Ligand code: DX5
């Protein structure tokens with residue numbers, strides 16, 4: 001094993017809201033070769049990796065847990081964007097923080113102490129995020145927006161990759177972006193589900209600045225070229241930040 005990779009530490013880069021960030025989701029890669037997926041992401045020039053944690057209860061699918069995150073952590077400097085799809089995120093969030101998450105996002109829909117959990121995530125040294133499903137009204141986010149580093153608007157029903165982008169979420173992106181501008185708040189606006197070379201354009205126009213892409217990235221025959229094309233579509237360079 002490469003000694004440099006073994007000693008890799010967490011990347012704390014968190015660009016200002018508004019500047020586009022790409023977060024490929026390793027859900028769509030081969031799970032027997034998660035380390036290879038990280039290398040694919042790094043060599044394509046992305047700075048974040050999106051890690052989907054599913055419990056088979058809040059969503060009808062299962063993925064991986066804190067041990068996997070810890071083992072991946074030792075292999076990369078990528079920013080770990082950990083998306084918890086759990087019925088009881090307050091009971092597990094700390095394990096993911098300890099495992100090396102840079103950002104932990106939690107859903108609004110289950111019954112648990114959401115505000116306390118958001119505060120706890122920051123107290124463990126991570127950025128925090130609040131997530132809503134496509135059918136959850138955007139107004140329900142408003143009590144939390146002052147206390148979060150990121151708002152994640154699901155653009156598919158969570159649970160599986162490869163679904164179609166929900167265009168009906170675009171007005172919600174616009175609404176949360178307008179509110180962020182009015183209140184001069186610093187949170188990023190992430191979208192997750194069905195993001196590809198076409199759907200990123202109206203989402204960017206609506207105000208999204210953080211783009212999770214699973215299938216579109218991992219199915220690309222040339223991921224490096226895919227990222228360069230994606231950069232052009234959202235108007236940035238992920239490598240230089242320009
Ligand atoms: C879905 C997950 C997504 C998933 C997106 O529940 O939260 O992060 O990886 O996959 P695509 O890009 O294939 O829709």
Ligand code: ZN
Pocket residue numbers: 025050051052083192212
């Ligand atoms: Zn996700």
